[in-house]
Amino acid sequence: MRLRNTLILLIALxxxxxxxxxxxxxxxxxxxxxxxxxEFAIPDVARFQVETREGTRMAATRRGASEWDMEEPxxxxxxxxRLEGVLVRLSTVKPRRVLTETAVSFVxxxxxxPGLTVEVRLQDxxxxxxxxGDQTPDQAxxxxxxxxxxxxxxxxxxTVDQLNRLVTEPPEKPTPVPTLAPPE
Numbered sequence: 001m002r003l004r005n006t007l008i009l010l011i012a013l014x015x016x017x018x019x020x021x022x023x024x025x026x027x028x029x030x031x032x033x034x035x036x037x038x039e040f041a042i043p044d045v046a047r048f049q050v051e052t053r054e055g056t057r058m059a060a061t062r063r064g065a066s067e068w069d070m071e072e073p074x075x076x077x078x079x080x081x082r083l084e085g086v087l088v089r090l091s092t093v094k095p096r097r098v099l100t101e102t103a104v105s106f107v108x109x110x111x112x113x114p115g116l117t118v119e120v121r122l123q124d125x126x127x128x129x130x131x132x133g134d135q136t137p138d139q140a141x142x143x144x145x146x147x148x149x150x151x152x153x154x155x156x157x158x159t160v161d162q163l164n165r166l167v168t169e170p171p172e173k174p175t176p177v178p179t180l181a182p183p184e
Contacts, residue, residue, distance in 0.1 A: 034098055037144065037155065038090045038120055038128045045087055047121040050166050053113060058166045070172060079171040086162050090118070090130075095153035096141050102150040109143035109152050110134030116163055132160055 110133030
């Protein structure tokens with residue numbers, strides 16, 4: 001009798017395990033992969049702008065293949081490496097998570113009055129924009145939304161810090177420092 005009960009329990013356990021595997025684990029579809037925050041090719045960018053809530057702005061326009069001119073906060077030759085580095089990040093980094101597909105209100109995320117607005121204008125005249133709101137409680141991310149969309153996404157803090165630095169430390173091309181010739 002004990003052997004029979006043990007066999008029945010083992011068979012029931014095997015059937016339950018098979019059900020869990022085939023229905024729950026194997027049958028799950030992977031969530032769709034979220035595209036990068038902005039989708040563009042770096043050479044297609046004509047103008048790049050980052051503006052704070054207070055109205056402080058950094059704007060640069062492409063001049064040639066890899067040369068940039070700063071328009072704001074002052075006119076100067078732009079640091080191409082720094083500007084294109086941030087653009088590469090924006091065009092490749094994907095959201096950490098989609099927080100909500102359709103936000104009823106953007107107030108809880110600080111997106112009703114965003115801390116930063118990022119605009120990328122392409123050579124064909126089209127524009128892509130992001131609004132960056134408050135930092136998450138764990139300070140690892142910021143709430144972000146693509147202008148014209150209802151979804152609230154999470155962007156890692158390091159990317160937002162780079163964008164903030166463009167405004168606080170404008171990407172002006174570094175001035176070459178002369179070096180002294182060694183004494184003869």
